[in-house]
Amino acid sequence: MKVAVIGGGASGIACAVSLKKQNKSVDVAVYEKMPRILKKILATGNGRCNITNVCSSEEYFRGSVGLLKTALSKYPPKENIRFFESMGLLLREEAQGRVYPVSGQASSVVNVLLSQCKSLNIELITDTEIKSIEKNENAFLLNGKIRADAVVISSGGSAAKSFGTDGGSFRLLKGLNIKIVPPVPALTGVIAEKFPKSLKGVRNICAVSLEENGKTLYTEKGEVQFNDYGVSGIPVMQLSGIAARSDFKNLFVRLDLLPDMDEASIFSFFADIKGSYPEKSAEELLQGTLPKALGNHLLLLCKIKKDSQLKNIPSDALKGLTALIKGWKIKITAVRGFEFAQTTSGGIDSDELYAQTLMSKKYRNLYVIGEAVNIDGLCGGHNLQWAWSSGRLCADSILKENNLVKDK
Numbered sequence: 280m281k282v283a284v285i286g287g288g289a290s291g292i293a294c295a296v297s298l299k300k301q302n303k304s305v306d307v308a309v310y311e312k313m314p315r316i317l318k319k320i321l322a323t324g325n326g327r328c329n330i331t332n333v334c335s336s337e338e339y340f341r342g343s344v345g346l347l348k349t350a351l352s353k354y355p356p357k358e359n360i361r362f363f364e365s366m367g368l369l370l371r372e373e374a375q376g377r378v379y380p381v382s383g384q385a386s387s388v389v390n391v392l393l394s395q396c397k398s399l400n401i402e403l404i405t406d407t408e409i410k411s412i413e414k415n416e417n418a419f420l421l422n423g424k425i426r427a428d429a430v431v432i433s434s435g436g437s438a439a440k441s442f443g444t445d446g447g448s449f450r451l452l453k454g455l456n457i458k459i460v461p462p463v464p465a466l467t468g469v470i471a472e473k474f475p476k477s478l479k480g481v482r483n484i485c486a487v488s489l490e491e492n493g494k495t496l497y498t499e500k501g502e503v504q505f506n507d508y509g510v511s512g513i514p515v516m517q518l519s520g521i522a523a524r525s526d527f528k529n530l531f532v533r534l535d536l537l538p539d540m541d542e543a544s545i546f547s548f549f550a551d552i553k554g555s556y557p558e559k560s561a562e563e564l565l566q567g568t569l570p571k572a573l574g575n576h577l578l579l580l581c582k583i584k585k586d587s588q589l590k591n592i593p594s595d596a597l598k599g600l601t602a603l604i605k606g607w608k609i610k611i612t613a614v615r616g617f618e619f620a621q622t623t624s625g626g627i628d629s630d631e632l633y634a635q636t637l638m639s640k641k642y643r644n645l646y647v648i649g650e651a652v653n654i655d656g657l658c659g660g661h662n663l664q665w666a667w668s669s670g671r672l673c674a675d676s677i678l679k680e681n682n683l684v685k686d687k
């Protein structure tokens with residue numbers, strides 16, 4: 280039995296390793312278009328690889344979440360932690376359930392998987408892009424010449440092209456006449472209308488909401504990063520996949536810049552300062568509460584001169600400033616492109632794939648896993664959790680489908 284795994288990323292390598300660990304007689308070859316496998320892993324978690332999240336469950340994912348069920352219940356985070364520890368990789372849980380290698384280096388994950396591939400005799404064929412898949416009666420033919428009994432599409436999504444992922448999976452699926460949900464960037468920043476360059480580099484803890492036609496689509500609290508194009512940071516990245524599906528006619532991000540205080544308390548704090556220090560300027564009023572550039576921009580929006588003395592600022596103007604701090608509405612015109620995204624929203628849908636096996640409904644022994652599936656996780660290790668779990672479930676399915684399960 281020959282299995283061709285297309286794409287030597289997280290899900291493809293998890294699948295190959297799991298196949299060979301369970302049955303050494305299966306011939307497994309991984310085809311990778313880049314000069315090396317697992318290149319993206321080196322960049323994950325800011326070079327530390329947030330390998331999974333102990334809290335990972337359906338609620339942390341979007342898209343065809345029905346496809347997650349079997350993979351996550353058979354291979355939950357704890358099971359993937361065991362999988363890696365059994366290969367010699369020590370892991371540690373950090374804040375919010377995020378799990379990282381104890382070494383603090385993503386390269387540990389890559390090295391452990393590479394040495395596992397070597398000891399299991401997994402053929403790693405790099406610099407080889409698979410451009411076509413044909414199916415005849417008994418087997419698949421890749422690029423018109425590579426024969427395989429089973430094929431795994433693990434070639435990722437469209438995000439972060441520099442790691443080899445430029446929508447190759449979707450071209451292969453379209454070539455096989457398999458429907459996909461059109462891919463859009465997810466886990467990226469959003470572009471705002473006429474955003475001030477002076478805010479570039481500012482960071483502030485905010486409660487962030489995504490609103491369309493007056494309806495709130497998503498909210499999250501966390502550190503927002505201000506850029507010259509708009510805003511980013513984890514809470515913004517989390518909503519970007521939803522924003523990307525908008526027509527951008529009436530889409531806003533609303534920022535509560537002081538989320539731990541209510542509007543009345545902020546106003547009374549400002550009124551107290553005004554009472555005690557009437558000679559202070561508006562700029563001085565804000566410098567103790569917000570980053571300076573942010574405070575100055577809010578004063579501009581409220582048409583309050585930054586050098587105005589507090590005694591000359593009417594109460595209504597201070598109320599307006601307070602309201603803006605609690606709900607600055609920013610018009611969004613686009614989401615940043617795939618080159619800046621960490622994942623893809625879209626891909627093969629539940630109409631085309633069995634959730635129990637991740638096998639195509641149209642082609643027996645064709646499997647699709649990882650980011651090529653219409654499933655995208657939130658920040659925090661969920662995307663890799665899906666990659667490992669889907670890869671491992673796929674390996675089990677191939678063995679079962681082809682009567683290759685070995686008795687234990």
Ligand SMILES: Cc1cc2nc3c(=O)[nH]c(=O)nc-3n(C[C@H](O)[C@H](O)[C@H](O)COP(=O)(O)OP(=O)(O)OC[C@H]3O[C@@H](n4cnc5c(N)ncnc54)[C@H](O)[C@@H]3O)c2cc1C
Nearest residue numbers: 286288289290312323324329409435443447649650660663
């Ligand atoms: C900067 C960055 C940081 C991230 N950090 C994290 C994190 O800390 N935690 C987390 O959970 N997720 C993180 N992610 C997301 C996570 O890395 C991906 O969701 C995950 O790697 C997807 O796994 P995959 O196997 O589906 O695809 P990938 O890991 O993307 O691998 C796909 C592979 O297929 C190859 N390929 C593509 N087309 C072909 C073809 N036609 N023929 C042959 N080979 C092909 C590609 O070169 C690539 O090597 C991050 C992503 C980025 C970009």
